[in-house]
Amino acid sequence: MKDYGMVIVGAGEAGARAAVELRTQGWTGAITMIGNEGRHPYERPPLSKHQLVDAAEPVPITILDSNRLIEQNIGFHTNDVAVRINRQVHTVELASGIQLPYERLLLATGANPRKLSVQGNAAKEMLYLRTFADAIRIRERIQPGQRVAVIGGGFIGLEVAASAVKKSCEVTLVEVAPRILMRGVPEEIAKLVEQRHREAGVRFKIGVMIESVDKEVGGEYVISLADGSAVRCDAIVTGIGAIPATALAVVSELEIENGVKVNEMLATSDPDIYAAGDCCSFPHPLYGGKRIRLEAWRNAQDQGTHVAGNMLGAAVPYSALPWFWSDQYDQTLQVAGLSEPTDTTVMRNLGDAGKLFFHVAGDGRLVSVSAMGPTGAFAKEFRLAELLIEKQARPELEALANPGRKLKELLRA
Amino acid sequence: MSNGIWIEACEVDDIEVEDVIRFDHEDRTFAIYRTEKGDFFASDGYCTHEKFHLSNGLVMGNLIECPKHNGRFDIPTGQAKRAPVCVDLKTYPVKIEDDKVFIQI
Numbered sequence: 348m349k350d351y352g353m354v355i356v357g358a359g360e361a362g363a364r365a366a367v368e369l370r371t372q373g374w375t376g377a378i379t380m381i382g383n384e385g386r387h388p389y390e391r392p393p394l395s396k397h398q399l400v401d402a403a404e405p406v407p408i409t410i411l412d413s414n415r416l417i418e419q420n421i422g423f424h425t426n427d428v429a430v431r432i433n434r435q436v437h438t439v440e441l442a443s444g445i446q447l448p449y450e451r452l453l454l455a456t457g458a459n460p461r462k463l464s465v466q467g468n469a470a471k472e473m474l475y476l477r478t479f480a481d482a483i484r485i486r487e488r489i490q491p492g493q494r495v496a497v498i499g500g501g502f503i504g505l506e507v508a509a510s511a512v513k514k515s516c517e518v519t520l521v522e523v524a525p526r527i528l529m530r531g532v533p534e535e536i537a538k539l540v541e542q543r544h545r546e547a548g549v550r551f552k553i554g555v556m557i558e559s560v561d562k563e564v565g566g567e568y569v570i571s572l573a574d575g576s577a578v579r580c581d582a583i584v585t586g587i588g589a590i591p592a593t594a595l596a597v598v599s600e601l602e603i604e605n606g607v608k609v610n611e612m613l614a615t616s617d618p619d620i621y622a623a624g625d626c627c628s629f630p631h632p633l634y635g636g637k638r639i640r641l642e643a644w645r646n647a648q649d650q651g652t653h654v655a656g657n658m659l660g661a662a663v664p665y666s667a668l669p670w671f672w673s674d675q676y677d678q679t680l681q682v683a684g685l686s687e688p689t690d691t692t693v694m695r696n697l698g699d700a701g702k703l704f705f706h707v708a709g710d711g712r713l714v715s716v717s718a719m720g721p722t723g724a725f726a727k728e729f730r731l732a733e734l735l736i737e738k739q740a741r742p743e744l745e746a747l748a749n750p751g752r753k754l755k756e757l758l759r760a
Numbered sequence: 761m762s763n764g765i766w767i768e769a770c771e772v773d774d775i776e777v778e779d780v781i782r783f784d785h786e787d788r789t790f791a792i793y794r795t796e797k798g799d800f801f802a803s804d805g806y807c808t809h810e811k812f813h814l815s816n817g818l819v820m821g822n823l824i825e826c827p828k829h830n831g832r833f834d835i836p837t838g839q840a841k842r843a844p845v846c847v848d849l850k851t852y853p854v855k856i857e858d859d860k861v862f863i864q865i
Binding site: 364367390410645648652723724726727729730731755 | 778812813816817818825827828829830843844
């Protein structure tokens, strides 16, 4: 019996969940997790939301604290980097020189903010949000009366914009694409989101390229746009997507395809190495094996939990429904499943509770649902819609559109 | 915690079968459940993970799922059943009299 343990590279949501689940499922050998932020695993979703706004200095919401790590007997290198995998002898080499032998290895390395490549002397001064330390930096800059420019109309950019508005900043959001939320959010919802932001006072520059970002004498930033206009501001927060952290997988010659390439069991091209969370792309069984990569909290959590079983030999395909949510002002938006522009969209109007949009494929299958409304109000209906998608149901369009028809009954049908 | 006082929370028919409603009393909030089998239960109203009303969640069998992060609890016992919740939910005794639901707090 080799004394090789389970090694987890990455101490974010996916890595932490996997560590705990390995113990829960009965692994009694060593478990070692490697983080590079010098702090315990914590929840990232609040970073763009209340932790930017709350009056009290925020503290990370810890997923695994010291007590729990000791109780679960999980080893943790809090501030180190895995630089090489020696796949023949099953060891991982850390930047500190430590060599960790592994029975199975999990890559939960996450993703890093995509950097905006732009002309000008202030390109390096733009703020990005990924870590707790990033959030603290942004928090210090969004003070009442400040002019804040947000580049990028995705979830992060919009949430930062909403938080800055709450802090009484003047906010301008710049999006080079034809509309906000181009990736994965249907146009109907994107319109509602944009409208809510406009009501809150956010100004938009949409569908216009950025020519340069400069800092003038006195510290003011100027974002020059291709239409000849300019946005003058005191801080710039850029959220234009994330790039999967694949450096370790690349030097270790694992297959890469939009992230670390894994199969439906979340195994990489090396059967003893797995990947989970933002860093990996995987084929989704509910959508004909379409290869996707998700940057989402729930996916990181679910894949982290799921992969632990497979690392212990279970060989169960991962098939959880893709799911995203975002809180902005008093509104929540949620998207579950994957839709195509060719899908038919049906609206169910819940009145004060918000609006649900069902996306139905050409063969009649419900493939995706999206919703926007006051926080919590549409949650039951949304959850039932998710169950309908998982069941690959083909509900009648009229039934979906009619709030009088209970989704629970459609589910039983 | 329980000081033995029974308070009227709602009518039996206020809750659909396999559903949950919110009940606020003084400065506290509770969730009152009716399961598929027709049994009634009561618990604290907020999820133990983040302060979020469980009454917006979906009841499936004997489980309540928090709508925010999909943590789950066993309704009769309050036991935490699915991450991210790890702290059990406090439950309260329930009785039915004259088609009214009473909980003991």
